[in-house]
Amino acid sequence: MxxxxxxxxLAFAFLAVFAEAALDAPRHWLGAQVDLLPGLMIFxxxxxGLPTIALLAIFGGLWFDSLxxxxxxxxxxxxxxxxxxxxxxxxxxxRDLPFAQLVLGAAASAAMPLLTxxxxxxxxxxxxxxxxxxxxxxxxxxGGAAATPLVFALMxxxxxxxxxQVRTENSFRLDxxxxxSRKKQ
Amino acid sequence: MFKQKNYFALGAVIFVAxxxxxxPASATTRLKFAIxxxxxxxxxxxxxxxxxxxxxxxxxxxxxxxLQQIAKLRNENQQLKEQQIQTLAITRENDQLRTSLNWQKxxxxxxxxxxxxxxxxxNWWRTVxxxxxxxxxxxxxxxxxxxxxxxxxxxxxxxxNSQVVLIGDPNCRVSALVENSARDTGVxxxxxxxxxxxxxxxxxxxxxxxxxxxxxxTSGLGGIFPKGIPIGQIVDSRSVEFGLYTEARVKxxxxxxxxxxxxxxxx
Numbered sequence: 001m002x003x004x005x006x007x008x009x010l011a012f013a014f015l016a017v018f019a020e021a022a023l024d025a026p027r028h029w030l031g032a033q034v035d036l037l038p039g040l041m042i043f044x045x046x047x048x049g050l051p052t053i054a055l056l057a058i059f060g061g062l063w064f065d066s067l068x069x070x071x072x073x074x075x076x077x078x079x080x081x082x083x084x085x086x087x088x089x090x091x092x093x094x095r096d097l098p099f100a101q102l103v104l105g106a107a108a109s110a111a112m113p114l115l116t117x118x119x120x121x122x123x124x125x126x127x128x129x130x131x132x133x134x135x136x137x138x139x140x141x142x143g144g145a146a147a148t149p150l151v152f153a154l155m156x157x158x159x160x161x162x163x164x165q166v167r168t169e170n171s172f173r174l175d176x177x178x179x180x181s182r183k184k185q
Numbered sequence: 186m187f188k189q190k191n192y193f194a195l196g197a198v199i200f201v202a203x204x205x206x207x208x209p210a211s212a213t214t215r216l217k218f219a220i221x222x223x224x225x226x227x228x229x230x231x232x233x234x235x236x237x238x239x240x241x242x243x244x245x246x247x248x249x250x251x252l253q254q255i256a257k258l259r260n261e262n263q264q265l266k267e268q269q270i271q272t273l274a275i276t277r278e279n280d281q282l283r284t285s286l287n288w289q290k291x292x293x294x295x296x297x298x299x300x301x302x303x304x305x306x307x308n309w310w311r312t313v314x315x316x317x318x319x320x321x322x323x324x325x326x327x328x329x330x331x332x333x334x335x336x337x338x339x340x341x342x343x344x345x346n347s348q349v350v351l352i353g354d355p356n357c358r359v360s361a362l363v364e365n366s367a368r369d370t371g372v373x374x375x376x377x378x379x380x381x382x383x384x385x386x387x388x389x390x391x392x393x394x395x396x397x398x399x400x401x402x403t404s405g406l407g408g409i410f411p412k413g414i415p416i417g418q419i420v421d422s423r424s425v426e427f428g429l430y431t432e433a434r435v436k437x438x439x440x441x442x443x444x445x446x447x448x449x450x451x452x
Contacts, residue, residue: 015308068305071206074206
């Protein structure tokens with residue numbers, strides 16, 4: 001984990017939020033816009049430290065709310081609520097398996113709108129919800145699930161292409177070599 | 186030590202979230218504008234990218250087709266000029282009649298063209314951002330329409346762009362009038378999150394005589410939308426709350442799903 005990866009995650013979040021606002025095709029064809037931030041939060045929670053999770057929750061939430069009619073800051077806590085439990089249990093998660101990424105992405109993409117709407121309703125806001133919201137939730141869950149392995153692949157590719165290469169190490173160390181020569185007495 | 190660091194980060198996020206949510210409305214609005222201005226370079230980029238295919242198509246359009254289009258537009262222009270002469274005569278007559286009756290003169294509408302740059306990324310709001318702002322004279326609550334009819338009102342104004350809340354969003358209620366003999370008046374509310382072409386016209390009189398296809402226009406009540414802007418047509422109606430009032434579904438004239446250019450109206 002380094003500053004480069006944190007910057008990369010934040011840059012991806014910025015572009016993802018803009019793409020959600022600018023690209024209308026999913027809403028036009030499926031009736032709902034797919035959110036990429038939950039999938040990115042899963043990647044961050046499995047691969048980065050808590051400061052990066054905190055930064056993504058704050059900046060990702062603020063960027064999303066600034067282009068939306070949401071009250072500013074309402075998306076911060078739902079994003080954190082996704083990243084925090086995954087971070088706590090990340091040693092038990094097979095993060096490299098696409099199926100695990102898919103399931104986590106689906107759960108996060110379903111939880112994010114539910115938590116946000118819950119917060120909006122508790123703040124006496126009137127979001128546009130109805131029976132059609134169930135279909136939107138299904139689209140968001142399925143779309144988010146499908147997008148999460150892609151987010152993982154893309155972020156890993158960027159890390160390999162632009163970040164520092166991981167140094168391969170073997171067990172051989174010169175200073176710990178056993179000398180097998182006869183000792184002179 | 187490791188755990189302490191983690192809890193510090195967690196506490197910091199919760200503190201920031203609670204702090205921003207509890208800020209006064211004016212401060213939140215200013216902060217929202219400041220953050221959304223980060224996206225301004227990308228708005229320009231997206232606009233250029235959207236125009237690129239059309240520009241490319243223009244360069245390869247055959248000359249014959251262009252000449253045909255010019256001839257068609259000349260013809261259309263001639264017809265519009267004739268219509269304008271008639272309209273001016275009617276307006277003059279209307280003004281004279283209003284003066285003789287001591288009625289207030291009707292001011293002509295001023296329109297400002299704007300491009301839709303982004304849509305709300307959240308599925309539970311129906312808003313769009315347009316590329317005109319306070320530097321273009323835009324202010325809150327100005328009506329926004331297309332050539333087909335009303336689409337909403339300006340809900341927030343920034344320096345270079347503004348947020349428009351569309352009809353069908355819970356924050357955009359419009360007082361509407363049905364063009365029938367009784368001139369029934371109701372309020373347009375949100376219908377559902379999926380279908381953007383239908384809205385609910387409610388609080389109509391229980392005796393309202395509604396028929397499919399009747400035009401719905403703005404009533405002028407409420408002080409935001411001037412009277413007479415076309416909204417849509419009645420689809421069907423039903424009596425609700427044991428006959429207390431009538432509700433109708435209205436099909437909007439404007440297609441909210443594919444907005445590209447809109448007009449901001451200065452009444």
